Amino acid sequence: MSLRSILSTFGRKPAPARPDTPSVHATSRCKLYGHPEFQIRVSNSAVPVEDISFLLQFFEQRVARGEKFRGGESLQVGWMFTMLEEGPAGFLRVLEPDMQVVPVRFVDSVDNTLMQLRNQKDVVESLSPSIAPDFPSLRQSAVVHVNYQEARRILLTRNDPVNAADSGWWLSDLDDEARLEDPARFMKTSLYQLGVHRPDLIQFLAVPAGLQVAVDGARISVLGPVQEVQQIPGSYLSELNKARQSAVSAGRSSAG
Known part of the structure; x- marks a missing residue:
């Protein structure tokens, strides 16, 4: 199953806020196929719990259909280019670019991966008639x-x-x-x-x-x-426009 085919389950329901501290999560079903489990680190409390579950499920489904991964290999999630690193206890740790410097510097995190995937998907889903995202x-x-x-x-x-x-x-x-x-x-x-x-x-x-x-x-x-x-009224892009317009209006009021 591809990333696009399971996007319909991504971010459907609001999730409770998580503590503003790094949390480590791991897959649990890859070992059924003789494959190392994946481990991810999330530090941004704005990342919903169901988005974390989505990413873990994505890895498990790739393994379930016969794909094999090892440290030093890359894996694309949405538009993001992630790297796999052999971690402790046999885990494959998922690293992402820090999006701060050129050339790319990889860090132990999936914050950018999940936040940018959600935002890109939400922008496209704001449009009517509906279209599929093209990452x-x-x-x-x-x-x-x-x-x-x-x-x-x-x-x-x-x-x-x-x-x-x-x-x-x-x-x-x-x-x-x-x-x-x-x-x-x-x-x-x-x-x-x-x-x-x-x-x-x-x-x-x-x-x-x-x-x-x-x-x-x-x-x-x-x-x-x-x-x-x-x-679509009330969609991500519609609300983003409202927020931008409010900010511009507030700026004009202050200047006046």
């Missing part, structure tokens, strides 16, 4: 405007990838409109580096090809080939 890999490339780190008005366009190394993502700076057709104003980078420099944009990266995401002040919109894609 890239953070190892893939994207084309970005030279000002991508500072740009405030952004258009993210996802095209069909030209090869396996390409994510299809293209980032334009809407404040440089006069030069949007100038190739010298764009460069290629990895999705990982884009995520390090612009963590606010990671949540949009599972939007499938053929769509665009416009981030313009207080408004985030998803655009289709013909018109804007509707956002």
Whole structure:
């Protein structure tokens, strides 16, 4: 069973808050197939309990269908590129990029893996009619405007990838409109580096090809080939827009 096929069970019900201390969790059924159990560390108390269970189930299902894993190998979860390390008592410890530095530095955590998976899935599920998320890999490339780190008005366009190394993502700076057709104003980078420099944009990266995401002040919109894609009232993206609009309004009131 693939990650996409079990996403319907991911994050359905609200979970009780967990203590704000690191917690270690492990699979329990991999040994039935003569395979080491997986061990994960969660430090972010915002990660729901059912999301942790989802990840453990994902590992168990991969093993149940005959896949074998060992230390030093990689494993993609959503868009995240994780590494496996042989840990104590025969466990396979799951490491993730810290999303802080380039080149990649792996840490004993799955906080980014779970939070970014949830956010990316929630963005796509905010759209009507419904579509499935299309997770890239953070190892893939994207084309970005030279000002991508500072740009405030952004258009993210996802095209069909030209090869396996390409994510299809293209980032334009809407404040440089006069030069949007100038190739010298764009460069290629990895999705990982884009995520390090612009963590606010990671949540949009599972939007499938053929769509665009416009981030313009207080408004985030998803655009289709013909018109804007509707956002479901009360959905993650709808509520995110409300929060952004409230923040902008509050800022204007303070300035007044």
